Amino acid sequence: MNDRQISEMLTRYRPVEPDEGVRARVLAQRPPVGRVWPWAAAAAALLAATIGLHTATSRRIATYNPEQAGADAVDSLTAALGGDRTARRMAEWIVLVGERRREPLRPE
Amino acid sequence: MSDRPRETATERAGRLYDELGAGLYRYAVMVLADAAAAEDAVQQVFAALLRQQGAIDNEAHYLRRAIRNECYSMLRRRSLRRDEDQRPLLEPVAADAMDQAERLALERALRGLPPEQREVIHLHVFEGWTFQEVADGCGESINTVAARYRYGLAKLRQMLASR
Numbered sequence: 001m002n003d004r005q006i007s008e009m010l011t012r013y014r015p016v017e018p019d020e021g022v023r024a025r026v027l028a029q030r031p032p033v034g035r036v037w038p039w040a041a042a043a044a045a046l047l048a049a050t051i052g053l054h055t056a057t058s059r060r061i062a063t064y065n066p067e068q069a070g071a072d073a074v075d076s077l078t079a080a081l082g083g084d085r086t087a088r089r090m091a092e093w094i095v096l097v098g099e100r101r102r103e104p105l106r107p108e
Numbered sequence: 109m110s111d112r113p114r115e116t117a118t119e120r121a122g123r124l125y126d127e128l129g130a131g132l133y134r135y136a137v138m139v140l141a142d143a144a145a146a147e148d149a150v151q152q153v154f155a156a157l158l159r160q161q162g163a164i165d166n167e168a169h170y171l172r173r174a175i176r177n178e179c180y181s182m183l184r185r186r187s188l189r190r191d192e193d194q195r196p197l198l199e200p201v202a203a204d205a206m207d208q209a210e211r212l213a214l215e216r217a218l219r220g221l222p223p224e225q226r227e228v229i230h231l232h233v234f235e236g237w238t239f240q241e242v243a244d245g246c247g248e249s250i251n252t253v254a255a256r257y258r259y260g261l262a263k264l265r266q267m268l269a270s271r
Contacts, residue, residue, distance in 0.1 A: 015134035
């Protein structure tokens with residue numbers, strides 16, 4: 001087989017044409033409306049979460065009132081123990097003991 | 109530049125696909141020797157075209173360069189699914205002249221060529237370009253193009269003779 005015969009064989013064929021699906025898939029692509037940097041979006045989300053967490057935590061710390069928290073605990077425990085004067089004295093004693101045990105761990 | 113009425117990026121892509129898409133696809137099929145990869149290459153080229161905001165002076169030249177760059181980029185990345193896509197690369201020119209065995213042998217031989225040789229054979233034999241046009245299109249000297257064609261045919265002859 002020489003070059004001429006090879007060329008003749010080649011010319012009996014042609015590369016395949018694209019089917020209609022190729023056109024549809026190519027033109028289904030949409031031009032971008034705006035460039036979005038995924039890393040910037042992730043960084044913004046992380047920053048928003050950090051600020052939100054810091055704000056929520058700061059608010060809780062700023063509004064924390066240890067005396068009110070103790071009084072609430074006594075009221076709650078009094079109700080659980082029966083709600084009478086004896087239950088209140090017992091609740092006050094329990095909360096007081098608990099506060100004294102936590103005192104070394106409280107920040108100055 | 110033509111006095112074409114203002115068109116959207118999508119309209120321009122549709123027009124250019126209708127004018128040039130088939131030729132770009134056929135080129136990619138032959139260079140990549142893989143019909144599925146050829147479709148990927150054409151999609152990438154048109155995705156880039158859709159991102160192109162400004163006018164393009166020579167649209168045919170732009171797209172031919174783009175498909176060539178994309179094909180060789182894919183070959184360098186070796187992102188082709190080797191031997192997995194066995195869709196035909198060729199079809200008979202005359203519908204009643206189908207010789208399945210010959211077509212398969214020819215495709216197997218073409219797949220065995222380096223892509224640069226397939227490229228030259230495609231542009232010269234299938235697209236009818238002169239060697240000078242092939243050289244200009246590929247950014248190579250005419251001697252390089254002619255050598256690739258000669259070596260390509262020699263290798264085809266060797267592979268077809270051994271079948």
